[in-house]
Amino acid sequence: MKPRLIVSRQMPTDVGDRIRAEFDCPDPNGRDMDAAETLRLLTETKADALLLTSHLKLTPEFIAQIPRHVKIAATCSVGYDHIDLAAAKAHGLPITNTPEVLNECTADLAFMLLLTAARRGHDYEAVMRAGWGHGMGMGEMLGIRVWGKTLGILGMGGIGRAMAARARGFGMTIVYCNRNRLPPELEQGAIWYGDFTEMLPRCDFLSLHAPSGPQTKEIINANTLALLPKGAILINAARGALVDENALIEALTTGQLAAAGLDVFHNEPHFDKRLATLTNVFLTPHMGSATHETRKAMGDRAIDNILAVLAGKPAIDPLWS
Numbered sequence: 001m002k003p004r005l006i007v008s009r010q011m012p013t014d015v016g017d018r019i020r021a022e023f024d025c026p027d028p029n030g031r032d033m034d035a036a037e038t039l040r041l042l043t044e045t046k047a048d049a050l051l052l053t054s055h056l057k058l059t060p061e062f063i064a065q066i067p068r069h070v071k072i073a074a075t076c077s078v079g080y081d082h083i084d085l086a087a088a089k090a091h092g093l094p095i096t097n098t099p100e101v102l103n104e105c106t107a108d109l110a111f112m113l114l115l116t117a118a119r120r121g122h123d124y125e126a127v128m129r130a131g132w133g134h135g136m137g138m139g140e141m142l143g144i145r146v147w148g149k150t151l152g153i154l155g156m157g158g159i160g161r162a163m164a165a166r167a168r169g170f171g172m173t174i175v176y177c178n179r180n181r182l183p184p185e186l187e188q189g190a191i192w193y194g195d196f197t198e199m200l201p202r203c204d205f206l207s208l209h210a211p212s213g214p215q216t217k218e219i220i221n222a223n224t225l226a227l228l229p230k231g232a233i234l235i236n237a238a239r240g241a242l243v244d245e246n247a248l249i250e251a252l253t254t255g256q257l258a259a260a261g262l263d264v265f266h267n268e269p270h271f272d273k274r275l276a277t278l279t280n281v282f283l284t285p286h287m288g289s290a291t292h293e294t295r296k297a298m299g300d301r302a303i304d305n306i307l308a309v310l311a312g313k314p315a316i317d318p319l320w321s
Helices: 013-022 037-045 060-064 085-091 105-120 121-129 158-168 194-202 222-227 246-252 273-277 292-310
Strands: 005-007 049-052 072-075 150-154 173-177 191-193 205-208 232-236 257-262 281-283
Touching: 005 037, 037 150, 037 173, 049 292, 060 085, 072 121, 072 292, 105 205, 105 232, 105 257, 105 281, 105 292, 121 281, 150 158, 158 173, 173 194, 191 194, 194 222, 194 232, 205 246, 222 246, 246 257, 246 273, 273 281
Parallel strands: 005 049, 049 072, 150 173, 150 205, 173 191, 205 232, 232 257, 257 281
Antiparallel strands: none
């Protein structure tokens, strides 16, 4: 008998094909479910496992209602701020995520945000979509050069290091803030700051790659934005909770920030529409991992975790132990 699985969000076709082959699942390709429907199906199908993404919040209240026959909840994401790990541990429910497999594509998108923010991607596309039709003077619609500038990175994990690798191709100096200094083979010449506020005055560009949590909640705020050089550029492809959006909008309006590239927001998908009115912001709808290859790899990693736990083996990517 195949193990029983509930998938609470739509999955890529090839991930659905694997689920269909290896599990007894009422909807192998998944569909968006809220907490009530997810709990109902877990109970009715006597599911062995739950595959979810960050759209589903595993609160203490939700976790307390998960039937004991559910042996694992695997989130198809690297971030896990949507899951109360303490409650999961108290419930005895293994939780896994999908680290590393999305590093490169998320860094690709973050560097795209950096380039489009610096080189006025929103403005240039708007000109073309309006029909262009006139020459540009030497002083019109000028962007900011990326080559040779200093990039500050908050959070030098896998995605942060992948971002640094791309920046080196543009001759950028890399400074970073991390809880601990990296070994030289990972640092690759980047300059470590243990104090975030000491790093900020050096940053022509600042890219956020830290997890969301109490220590990083709105770490970008009026005080820290004021420490950046005037005309700096902010990139966020990590979590919206890292940024005080009111302070961000103020900095973008006054010119303290020249531009921003944002893939994540406080209230997704119902983000602050004021950001969409600012032409010095390039916006994408939380799509850092959105490539065929990466989403398949994420789905496969989540499935591998589920199968390992159901076979009585240790999880590949446990979030508590």
